Amino acid sequence: MTSSERIFQLRVDALTGNSEWVVVEGDDDSPSVDLATTSYLDMLNDNSRNKAYRLAIDNTVTRPCSVLDIGSGTGLLSMMAARAMGIQDCNDKGRVVACESYLPMIKLMRKVVHCNGMSRKINVINKRSDELKLGVDITARADILVSEILDSELLGEGLIPTLQNAHDELLVENPETVPYRAITYGQLVESSFLWKLHDLYNNELCASDGIRLVPTELSSILNVKPQQYPMHCDSLQEEIKLLSEPFKIFEFDFWKRPDSHGEAEILIKAAAGGSVNAVISWWVLQLDREGTVFYSTAPKWIKHLQTEFPGDRNWCDHWKQCVWFVPGKGLPVSKGENIHLRAVHSDISISYSLKVESQRTRNEHSIHGDDLQLTLSPEKIATYSDDNWRNCVLLAVQNALYGKDSPLCFVVDDSIFLATAIARLCNTSHIMLLFPGLRERGFQYLQANAETNHFSADCLKLLDHRTDCISINDTDGKKIDLLVGEPFYYGFETCLPWKNLRFWKERTRLERILSKDAHVIPCRGILRVCAMSLPDLWRSRCSLVNIEGFDHSVANTILGACGNLSAPKEGPMLPFFVWQCGETKELSERLTLMEFDFSKPMSSCSGKAKVDFTKTGVCHGFVLWIDWVLSAENGIIVSTGPDHRHWKQGVKLLKTPMAVGSQDYTSSVDGHSVEMEAIFDSENGDLSIQYAFVQ
Known part of the structure; x- marks a missing residue:
């Protein structure tokens, strides 16, 4: 590693909260930074996304030209573009420039590109796109832009300023782009669950304990941050009441310079009566100019959008829907009433306000930004509710x-x-x-x-x-x-x-x-475990092999792949809201694996349990959490398990899914069990899990 490639990594001691910047030494043949908690692996396992980009790039890159890939990650889009051009080397007739600012990803990209024999076809640059200089980093303006700098909200990764700079400094006039266009959509919903995630003031009015974290005279003192929150809304489908049809909000064309600020005034007719607690939003990508390739993050209940924009999109964690909370108890509406929604986008976010046509805008609990205001996560607000x-x-x-x-x-x-x-x-x-x-x-x-x-x-x-x-x-x-x-x-x-x-x-x-x-x-902590079927999560975290014709197996270790790993490798344990992980099924009882005694000083400890399968199915891993014993004498326990949706659980995925229980679903379960051991290291706060399937 050269001095210019040293990685300064912020390391946080989980047990003390202390942080320090450290220099991570190593070379390109070994992972130097843990990227397991990022969305890269999940994104690369999204077959619908990969196929859509491949089809659109093949439709767009049809001649030798100059292609710029911004935020290139592992270099997948760059390799697609180089293959579509059929170039043998970076030259004046056809070239691909891949820029990526995150050094660990640059290191990984170089390995992936090399393994696919494309090192001479792609110029990899470790810079942000707004740091690229014509005549220095790239010889001329690019004819085609390929990029994937989108988050669940669409704008949160800096899409607008990136496109502005690219059009000003790096692209030819009227360039080709993949994607070509993005359109955001929304829908008004009623949901008591979403209401409790932000409105502590009104929920506390129902509490009998007399404690008021949000007093009447200071109703804006404690809030969630006014923003869109990514969430798997499919998991809430059965408890959401749809109060409107879907409506179009903004359209962003990648092929022309976007504005930093935009507003949309939308008149929406209420499809049902109720209280509007939230605006759920998503986006649709048109990836090619002709309009033949689309990708949508719409929830599953948007049937007509799925027909209009066909695709086999599976559950994925890197792109979700977004939720914007309507202040207070929500906006009461009657069926057929007109609702005025005002949407505003900045460089990096979208916000909303709404009112019923016959009423003035409600401001009782709007954010004023006073000095005393605290902002907590929606899950913490819901806990306090x-x-x-x-x-x-x-x-x-x-x-x-x-x-x-x-x-x-x-x-x-x-x-x-x-x-x-x-x-x-x-x-x-x-x-x-x-x-x-x-x-x-x-x-x-x-x-x-x-x-x-x-x-x-x-x-x-x-x-x-x-x-x-x-x-x-x-x-x-x-x-x-x-x-x-x-x-x-x-x-x-x-x-x-x-x-x-x-x-x-x-x-x-x-x-x-x-x-x-x-x-x-609490006086004690109880580490609990349950074996579960998690097919969607396992698929999104399984090891990479061939992605649209490109070998990505070299990326598995550094990206924290869990499934289909070669022995003796094991994937990491990762935090997830299990209730949002797509299809799930508990296959065993919930068992105690280990206890932590807080009446004594901290020490390393371990515990064992035998997990017997009580249901048939395919086991993809184990879900772990801590139940906090507040009072042993009175049996007061607060659980943070998978049916308590305000906490994340730890998930240990198997290398290979295991069929468990009887395969004859008409008979009793009589299959495998698992012997598990947990070891807690008091020096660094790490928890390791060992397991073995037994008959």
Whole structure:
């Protein structure tokens, strides 16, 4: 590796939250950065996408010319273009320039291109497209642009500024492009599930515990960020009420320079009465000029779009639908009423506002951007809206505080709910806050919300250093009576479930200032496992071989392939919302694999379980999660399993799917079982799984 190819990688210690930039050494023959959590593998396993691009490139690149591939990834589109031209070398008559800014992908692309014998046909450049210089990086403006710089919203990866620069600096006038055009569509829906993902204010009005995280006088203090949220809406089909027909929103032509700002005023007739809780949107690509090749991210219930734009699109995780939440309880509409929707796009996003024709626009809970505002993820807002979750947490805290006079309580994570609950339940408590992610903004939020919840902000203290630096002096000579966490660490919501064992690490660091009878909530963590059929997820993560005629097997290790791997390789465990993973089926009971005892300092540990299959089917892997025991005495447990949709689970996919149970579906299940062992490493927070199928 040359000095110019050194990779500076930000590494985060999951158990401490500490981060540092490190130089990753290595050469092009070994993966230097873990790309398993990216969407590259899933994208390359999307056969419908790959076929559509191949057909469109074959229709467009019909002569020797100059082709520019922006954001080229593994170089698949560049190789398609070079093959379509039939070029033997980069020359003046026909050339392909592939630019990719992410160095790990450049390293991988060079290997893929080399393995396919195309190193002399494609000029690979490690730069952003807006860094390319005519006469230096490329000899002349390109005749054809091929690109795949699209996210689920369409614009989030910088499509507009990239196209603007390309048309200004890199492309000929009126170039050919693949894709040729993109059109966004939307539909108005009613959904109580989507409502609870953003409207904590109105959901709290139904709560009986008296705690108000969103007070009436400060209704904009706690919100989700106003944006479109990618989501597999097919999984919600049975609980969504469609309130309109699909409608066209924006059209973006790749072959001409796009505008940075655009607006659309759309009149929509309500197809049914109800409350509009969300706008669900998707897009359709027209990949060639003639309009013969299309790709759509529409949900499955859009039958007429599937007929108009034919294709065999399977479940994939790299492109989903998008959800825009309508503020508050939603917009009430009657069947046949006209709804005005105003859509606005910027360089990188699309936003919406809407009103019924006979009413003025509702602004009760709109975002004003005041200094006290906190933004949390939709899943965290929904958790705080969950009566059962709130009751479990409050009961455990109430029991722990019973009989304590002026207790010292320590919130080690980012839980504004626990801090508020303790202050409200015990007005003599002293509460120390670590708030490692929220920091001062979380503290200011609690101060602003104190009066509404009937406590004095004087009982709160935000610590300005890490737990490994905290001493008895910071607690005024008093030891901790109650140490709590949800656990929830702001900014780490998408991590594997056991990364929240950071709570155990923090508790361990505070061992010296815990009182002898200190309560720790949660007091225990239970690692649970279930064998599942996950055909869609397995297909999207299986190893790559031939993609439209190009060998990609060299990419499997670095992209974290799981299925169809050669022995003894194993794929990584990855975090997913299992309920959004397409077709799923539980094949075994939910079993305890290992327990973590938070009453003791952190240590490495292991556990074993025998998983017996209770249903017939094809096992694609194991789903793992943690159930948090808030009170062992009272049996108060909060589960984060696959039927609790506000948390991600960890998924371990098999190299080869295994048929389990009886193959005669009329008889009882009598097939395989699995012996599993889990090993937790307290040094780095890693969890390893070993398994063996047995008769």
